[in-house]
Amino acid sequence: MTTARLKILSGAGATLQDAGRHGYMRYGVTPAGPMDPLAFATANRALGNDLGATAVEVSVGGLSVAAETPLDVAIAGGGFRIEHDGRTLPSNVALTLKADSVLTLKAGSDGAWGYLAVGGRIDVAPTLGSAATHTRSGFGGLDGRALRAGDALAVEDARASVGEPAAMIVPWLGRRPDRIRVVLGPQADAFASDEIEAFLDEGWTVTARGDRMACFLKGRPLRHAAGHDIVSDGIAMGAIQVPGDGLPIVLMADRQPTGGYPKIATVIGADLGRLAQVQAGGGVRFAAVSIDEAVAARRAERDALAPAIRLEPVVRTAFSSEFLLGLNLIDGVTA
Structure with missing residues (x-):
């Protein structure tokens, strides 16, 4: 078993969410869970996780993380501005986060919620069978609160196989709110x-x-x-x-x-x-x-997530001096 740790460097309003705490509404317990269930499931599907696996939900307050050892991550949801060690990445992307490299999500011109899934299982004790955070009641996640700088999430059965950043081909997330x-x-x-x-x-x-x-x-x-x-x-x-x-x-x-x-x-x-x-x-x-139309729409979502999500390598178009200096660009020396 491989264990990795995802370190929270900064952010406001990010929480741990899974598919929700269901079956307790009769006792006055709110399910919580993701605000955008489809984007949440998409991030998990990109890494081969269970669709309801625990992930980090990011609000417009943004988030910055680093991994202590290489770890696969996938981000899906709103049009967040994503940077990996200063390199801008697409809004829906998967990559292997290298040791001590920094991944940052910032609010963009559209979208309010993003999801960061990890390759493996975030190890957090369940409350009533769920890790979903409900901050008003102090249930779930890390002591029922939002994530904050200094937190470290243990990831069991950690994987690091995606490699360089790859755009997720997820047309079903190109939704308009018309x-x-x-x-x-x-x-x-x-x-x-x-x-x-x-x-x-x-x-x-x-x-x-x-x-x-x-x-x-x-x-x-x-x-x-x-x-x-x-x-x-x-x-x-x-x-x-x-x-x-x-x-x-x-x-x-x-x-x-x-x-x-x-x-x-x-x-x-x-x-x-x-x-x-x-x-x-x-x-x-x-x-x-109609109810029949509503059910058909949910079935269409299920069918979209059934096959593996296609990933396409992200072509680098900007080359910072830091990136260039980190490469061996000299093939030899002549007099």
Whole structure:
């Protein structure tokens, strides 16, 4: 068994996530898990891991890491600016992180969540069967908190076989947020038909208030047909509540287990990541689809991840003086 260590050099808001802590909502325990499930699974698939294996979720606060010994890593998700020892890499990339070389992720012009998977298994004690971090309750990950400088993640069964950086050919991550698909309900009857039409036809703006718990939208307030309070019931990821101010709130990975506002619609599973990746100030629109269409979209995701992900070598186009000086460019000496 080979053990490696991934050192956290800097960053803000990055957490350890796996597929989530499922089966405990009835006890008031939130599942947590990735904000963009498809990008999370893609990073793991690129390295041959289980699709739900523990990985590092990176927010717009960025992250900088180094490995003590060579270690395979893969990054997928939002349009982060990725640098490896000063060299710029594509947003979706796999490579072997050499000993003490530095890999940095910084927020880019689009996308809000990125995923760094490792070749091996991040060794962290599970809480209720999961490593997913839920910082509000202090569950999972490293003592239920975000990663910080000085942390070191032990990686069991570590692998170092990818080699030089390779771009991941993942067209399914080229998603545009133009229309986020939803299934109407479960409390769509709390709104008149013209308000449902307005919800679907109007454009909405993602506000800076959002986090892993919820995405807050700004636009023309919706009017309830008969009050905005209901008997609290369960909250699925993607449920769109409409509180008293009429502005929709989309509940995400760290959502509360129950809620007492009517839910006009629910974002389909295949589009959760598309919504999560919209940065503050970005616009979204919604489109109603059937349950059969929602299921078909999830099956299409499953089929996309079934084959091995194709990797293409990254051609270096910039040559820093540090890189050139590190090469043997002299073939011989003449008088």
